[in-house]
Amino acid sequence: MGETLDVRDIPxxxxxxxxxxxxxxxxxxxxxxxxxxxxxxxxxxxxxxxVESFDADGYEVEQASPNEFRAHFPKH
Structure with a gap:
């Protein structure tokens, strides 16, 4: 589980x-x-x-559309 944060509308x-x-x-x-x-x-x-608790090996990114990328930042 975790959280999804859409930052496209954030300055x-x-x-x-x-x-x-x-x-x-x-x-x-x-x-x-x-x-x-x-x-x-x-x-x-x-x-x-x-960020010491960031699991860089588990990082993944997928392009859902030309203007939408979903990046997964796992925490260990």
């Missing part, structure tokens, strides 16, 4: 703080799914470098 400057807060609220073993208008590679690298 870009506010996205990362909201994403980090949502991820921190998860229990170990849960996954935060982010719906975005682009592949969030910079966010992946940020999490990989700064």
């Amino acid at each position: 870009p400057s506010d996205r990362h703080p909201k994403i980090h807060a949502a991820f921190e609220a998860l229990a170990a073993g849960e996954t935060l799914t982010i719906v975005n208008d682009h592949e969030p590679k910079p966010l992946f690298y940020e999490f990989q470098a700064e």
Whole structure:
């Protein structure tokens, strides 16, 4: 289980703080799914470098449509 957070309507400057807060609220073993208008590679690298509880090996991203990417950030 986990949470889905659609950040497409959130101003870009506010996205990362909201994403980090949502991820921190998860229990170990849960996954935060982010719906975005682009592949969030910079966010992946940020999490990989700064968030110890992020399971980088379990990260997945899928493109649902040209303007919809679903990125899965698992927590361990």
